[in-house]
Amino acid sequence: MNQQNPAKGHPSQDLAAPDGQAGVPTHFTDPGHPEHQPRQSDLHPAANKRAERQVVLLFAVSVLGTIGFLVAYFAVPPGETVASMRQSNLLLGLGLFLGMFGIGAAVVHWAKSLMNSEEKAEDRHTLRSSDETRAAAVEMLREGAQDSAIGRRGVLKGAMVSALLLAPLTVVVPLVGNVGEDWDVSKFKSTMWRKGMKLTIDPSGRPIKASDLTIGSVFHVIPEGLEDTEHPLDEKAKAVVLLIRLDPRDLTEAEDRKGWSYDGIVAYSKICTHVGCPVALYEQQTHHLLCPCHQSTFDVADGAKVLFGPAKRPLPQLPIEVDDEGYLIAQSDFTEPVGPSFWERLK
Template sequence: MGDTDPKANKRAERQVVVLFAISVLATIGFLIAYFALPPGETADSMLRSNLALGLGLALSLLGIGLAAVHWAKALMNDHEKSEDRHQLRSSDKDREAAVEVLKEGAADSAIGRRGVLQGAMISALALFPLAIVVPIVGNAGGEWNVGAFRHTFWRKGRKLMTDPSNRPIKAADVTIGSVFHVIPEGINESENPLNEKAKAVVLLVRLDPADLKEAEDRKGWSYDGIVAYSKICTHVGCPVALYEQQTHHLLCPCHQSTFDVADGAKVVFGPAKRPLPQLPITVDDEGYLIAQSDFTEPIGPSYWERLK
């Protein structure tokens, strides 16, 4: 044990210093990755950036946590102490005794005599907040125009294309109970395809027309039982893609919000507060499914400037 064996004590101290040093290096690595590996516009660049930032943050916290645990277990004594319960406010004598216990604990940690250990701990704890502050400051001037979610890449006449194969869809090929993941025609050639796709993704489902419950103002938004809804959950924006054919329910895997596709994608369970926005669709002269317009309401989670 470190509290009885001087050699073991010194070895444990070095191990704690190494753990704090790992945290320091991981925080520095996080900061380097933040500036050197911006997310970019491609999935690969986002993957590299998120992986580097995640590893840096994880190792930084892990180093501090393991160092604190190892310090307490290996460098401080393991003598059991107990005291009787008293009234909520201790007497002045007990309060003075508590202060003495705290002083004893500080002395037991020997932080005042371990200069290298003290420096490693202070460095790790001082640097780690930068992993939180720097991204916040860096994003302070970012694009916060929530109005951008009021419009997507969908336009009147744009074909519904399968995702990811990017093939147009004929209404005759959509059987009852089938599900298609859909993107707008031409989105891959847009200026920011990744951003546009994140807003425009749609789930296409065909039901028996007799099962559909359509509001009067939306009776022309479907085609022969085929309906299209935004895949972006109205809770926090997770992809809604788990369809249960027998109940016509659509489930968000993140927080279990459940929507009834047969009844305007209304919420039947979970934390979401509004239905999934519906994409009005029809067919062109060749029988291909096309959009009648963009969504008529903002997609995604509710936010402070969203129009009702």
């Protein structure tokens, strides 16, 4: 039996293996843990104190982030314009990020810079531990608490408790704030589209003529006068439409919908019937309309029927026609609710 020098970290080898081949290793010595490298915080009290201040600062960042989230939630409501919604979401997102990031970074930095960093090994044991092992585990937990030095670091303990107590408010407050909101689902059964209302380009509001569309053209459409309504964003969320022109020979129309299009021009709700994402990716060659959120695919040439994905219903079609001046107008509102299904729908 020959062994190489364990001090050099080489395995012990049995050169007289059972099959007679020399040099085949049969077992290895335990190399042990690498030499412990002390950290600056282990060697210098000033570095240890500096690391503690950094952890406290990170917890303070979390506290300020949570407070900022609450201020933004109450003082900067979304409003009725895209700009105000963008500002509100930005401030809420920033506060939520700082609140969660501060806690996570503080805990990681605390563990890496202040707690015991020496590696330890434990022998494997049976699933049912003995009473002595359990007692040892309790002792190890006690040692871990001592390693964290939380009992001797009052400021750090206070910062951690404050951050942990405040952080859940970023979730609880919006949930409580939404209690009692309007749950009248009947509002989803109709939109602001009315007979004779012009189709206009989103967002400019310019009316569209049938001559503006060539085969393959796609327009994002809103009702005329949308900006003059009391809640334009709410109305737009329900009434937005995708207007597409196909070769009339490619259209497959049900008997009761043959008068809903005009010379190959069809209008469908832009709101996916799965969870309400904006459907806007149109493949001209296949006439497929794709939802980017969950890949529901609709056939524009055949009543916007579902070809693929989790959506269960075709996109509602807006009946259109042309007025005396050549402008595209609605014949009526949608004949069915737009968007995802809800509990009061019959189909």
